[in-house]
Amino acid sequence: MSILEGGILQVFAGINTSDLVTVVWIGFFALTFLYQTRIQSYMALSEISRGLNKLKVMKDKARKDAIDYLVNVGKAPGDPSQRVDQFLDYVAIMPVDMDPAGIVGKVDHIVTTNNDRVRAEVGALLKQNNPVTVSISENLLEVATSLNQIHKIVRHYYLLGKKTNSYFTLVQLQMLMPMIIQEADALLNAVDSFKLGQPVGDGIGPIVVSRFMAGKEKRVIAKDTVMTITEYKGRKLYVLKADGPMAYVGQPGVAIQKIVGEMGVKPSAIVMIDAALKLEGEKTGEIAEGVGAAIGGIGVEKFQIEEAATRVKVPLYAILVKQSILEAITVMRKEIAEAADKVTQVLNRVIEEKTKEGDDVVVAGIGNTLGVAQ
Amino acid sequence: MMSSVPGPDKKSKLLVYTIEECPVCGQKTKRAFAVGDYVTKEAAKCSKCGNPTRIGLVYAESMKQSG
Ligand SMILES: [Zn+2]
Numbered sequence: 001m002s003i004l005e006g007g008i009l010q011v012f013a014g015i016n017t018s019d020l021v022t023v024v025w026i027g028f029f030a031l032t033f034l035y036q037t038r039i040q041s042y043m044a045l046s047e048i049s050r051g052l053n054k055l056k057v058m059k060d061k062a063r064k065d066a067i068d069y070l071v072n073v074g075k076a077p078g079d080p081s082q083r084v085d086q087f088l089d090y091v092a093i094m095p096v097d098m099d100p101a102g103i104v105g106k107v108d109h110i111v112t113t114n115n116d117r118v119r120a121e122v123g124a125l126l127k128q129n130n131p132v133t134v135s136i137s138e139n140l141l142e143v144a145t146s147l148n149q150i151h152k153i154v155r156h157y158y159l160l161g162k163k164t165n166s167y168f169t170l171v172q173l174q175m176l177m178p179m180i181i182q183e184a185d186a187l188l189n190a191v192d193s194f195k196l197g198q199p200v201g202d203g204i205g206p207i208v209v210s211r212f213m214a215g216k217e218k219r220v221i222a223k224d225t226v227m228t229i230t231e232y233k234g235r236k237l238y239v240l241k242a243d244g245p246m247a248y249v250g251q252p253g254v255a256i257q258k259i260v261g262e263m264g265v266k267p268s269a270i271v272m273i274d275a276a277l278k279l280e281g282e283k284t285g286e287i288a289e290g291v292g293a294a295i296g297g298i299g300v301e302k303f304q305i306e307e308a309a310t311r312v313k314v315p316l317y318a319i320l321v322k323q324s325i326l327e328a329i330t331v332m333r334k335e336i337a338e339a340a341d342k343v344t345q346v347l348n349r350v351i352e353e354k355t356k357e358g359d360d361v362v363v364a365g366i367g368n369t370l371g372v373a374q
Numbered sequence: 375m376m377s378s379v380p381g382p383d384k385k386s387k388l389l390v391y392t393i394e395e396c397p398v399c400g401q402k403t404k405r406a407f408a409v410g411d412y413v414t415k416e417a418a419k420c421s422k423c424g425n426p427t428r429i430g431l432v433y434a435e436s437m438k439q440s441g
Binding site for chain 2 (some may be wrong): 196197198199203207210213214244245330331332333334336337338340371372373374
């Protein structure tokens with residue numbers, strides 16, 4: 001006992017405080033160096049877990065909003081919760097792409113089948129057929145499905161990373177989290193605009209072409225898609241958009257194929273007006289011009305339009321209105337709405353410059369036509 | 375009915391307006407958005423010339439701006 005005490009005292013007597021601090025520091029650095037990834041994993045886990053909770057609140061709210069809309073506005077008889085839950089987990093299985101020839105037709109077939117199913121199910125659920133209410137319900141259910149999917153996928157990687165203690169899985173997910181939350185937030189905000197039937201930023205193309213169609217004769221040219229034949233400075237215009245004010249995007253690809261195919265029209269130009277995602281730093285409502293098929297989505301419509309234009313050798317012109325993902329799917333901002341006049345001027349100029357009197361021109365307003373009739 | 379949606383920066387609320395345009399004299403009237411409004415829908419008679427107007431635009435403005 002006394003020998004031990006004496007030994008320790010001797011040891012301490014030989015060390016001054018600054019040496020002790022140095023030892024503690026070295027120990028601290030050694031620990032952080034050795035357990036750095038472990039510590040970062042914990043931090044990532046807690047941050048992802050917070051984001052995951054946020055996502056869960058969001059998806060639950062979207063689901064509840066959809067159910068409330070079905071009951072209050074759609075007058076769905078009984079409680080639609082169970083059907084809605086089945087709906088949220090419904091999957092569309094994409095075709096195999098090992099032999100990619102002809103895959104667009106297959107994707108189109110599956111997407112069309114899915115869209116028809118959604119509409120039929122919503123129609124049956126609502127026991128009414130006001131097309132605006134049905135289309136809004138479809139969109140609300142799609143938003144709820146997307147949020148449900150996002151939540152599920154993030155949860156999968158979170159649990160997988162936790163279970164396997166995989167530092168890189170967790171850190172990657174942690175880095176993606178702010179972007180995922182931002183996108184989910186945009187989707188949730190879209191619910192408010194959809195419920196009220198307000199035009200969204202994506203509806204700028206339809207708003208511009210609706211000015212050529214208002215008060216004129218319309219015909220259905222493809223599913224949910226209408227066309228007006230009108231005239232501008234001696235050119236014959238084939239103006240098309242999805243059938244508003246329902247929340248439709250229509251089938252502009254099928255429509256353009258029909259115009260240059262079945263109808264035998266030989267246009268000198270196809271002009272497409274669409275919303276485009278802006279880069280950070282770009283101004284909302286900025287207008288860009290270009291060539292090519294201006295249309296988003298899974299790619300089927302784009303393929304059909306490019307294919308039709310190439311077949312008859314017609315130039316494709318694009319007029320784009322820049323906006324963020326949030327602005328595109330929520331109520332139209334003033335900056336975007338005010339671009340409508342400028343886009344109309346650009347459209348007129350493109351028609352005047354690229355075609356001559358007596359020509360045929362196809363003008364397509366691409367985007368969701370919620371709150372935009374014709 | 376006035377509707378407000380959280381703005382992009384979360385702090386400012388958005389107010390939604392409907393713009394009625396007279397196709398004859400070009401008079402534009404700004405009013406609050408009402409459920410059921412949509413672009414090209416026939417709206418109230420023009421206050422200037424009495425012709426029926428159409429809804430030309432529906433858009434949201436941040437509450438911080440004038441309006
Ligand atoms: Zn007037």
